[in-house]
Amino acid sequence: MELTADCSRCFALCCAALPFSASSDFAQAKPAGVPCSNLADDFGCSIHQRLASSGWRGCTVYDCAGAGQQVAQGSYAGVSWRERPDLADEMFAVFRATGRVHELLLLLDLAPTRTKALDELWTSLAALSGAQPDVVLAADLDRWASRVITALGEVSAQARGSQSTSAVALSAKAPGADLIGADLRGQDLRNADLRGALLIAADLRGADVTGADLLGADLRDARVDSGALASALFVTARQRDAVSEQA
Incomplete structure (x- = not known):
């Protein structure tokens, strides 16, 4: 296929x-x-x-x-x-x-x-x-x-199992959390449930998104560290192309 x-x-x-x-x-x-x-x-x-x-x-x-x-x-x-x-x-x-x-x-x-x-x-x-x-x-x-x-x-x-404190706080807003423009720099978002989250223009630099579920999340113009999304779950090529990746 x-x-x-x-x-x-x-x-x-x-x-x-x-x-x-x-x-x-x-x-x-x-x-x-x-x-x-x-x-x-x-x-x-x-x-x-x-x-x-x-x-x-x-x-x-x-x-x-x-x-x-x-x-x-x-x-x-x-x-x-x-x-x-x-x-x-x-x-x-x-x-x-x-x-x-x-x-x-x-x-x-x-x-x-x-x-x-x-x-x-x-x-x-x-x-x-x-x-x-x-x-x-x-x-x-x-x-x-x-x-x-x-x-x-x-x-x-x-797969996600237990979540970090920061991840639990964000996941409480899921699904479809409104995080447009949110300052999430340096946050521990390991294993967070961010399905369908609106992360448009959000700042994720330095955030640990290992194991975070980003299925359907809107990442347009979100700022992320280079390669950071590789450890998250359900990230498509279209989502990766939409971010503003920081070297």
Whole structure:
């Protein structure tokens, strides 16, 4: 199972299927199902070399985790949405759904230990990737996500064990603790439960996040020491790309 994007085998599905709002990450808004204004005829990006400087930083850190090529080459056998405009809306919906499947597979891959429950979830979700469009669209992904989060929560609790005093104090605010801009420098956050925490622009320099559960935490522009997140649990590449890492 490929969980890394291969744009050469896709049809720029992320550039057409996904919506985004005008922000510091995207220079202009775009609704779902409408191709980006920067998309070239060959499915390349016309401003690829200057995305960040042109206000499209969000594109530089996005990774579909392999969903693009699975949909393009698996579900649609190499036929693009430009070749079959009648299938474009369906293809975009399948891509969005497959993206969620791959995100769940990535999280399962990050589990510190393997269990029978996790292996069964992996097998079932992997079967959805590249499946026929009707199968993908019929899947109850909210239910699958709930099952994955529950299973990972059990593994996380076992792996984290006892928590430091500082970690317990923060974990009391979880899940989804509002820690935007929080000064957490030098804090002992070992084994903290920070699932879904809003750590946007938080200062984590010098903090010990060994074993901390950061599943779904928003780390945009958080300041962390170089390599510090390697010891935390459930940190994805997208989260690592979003931080402001300090040398």
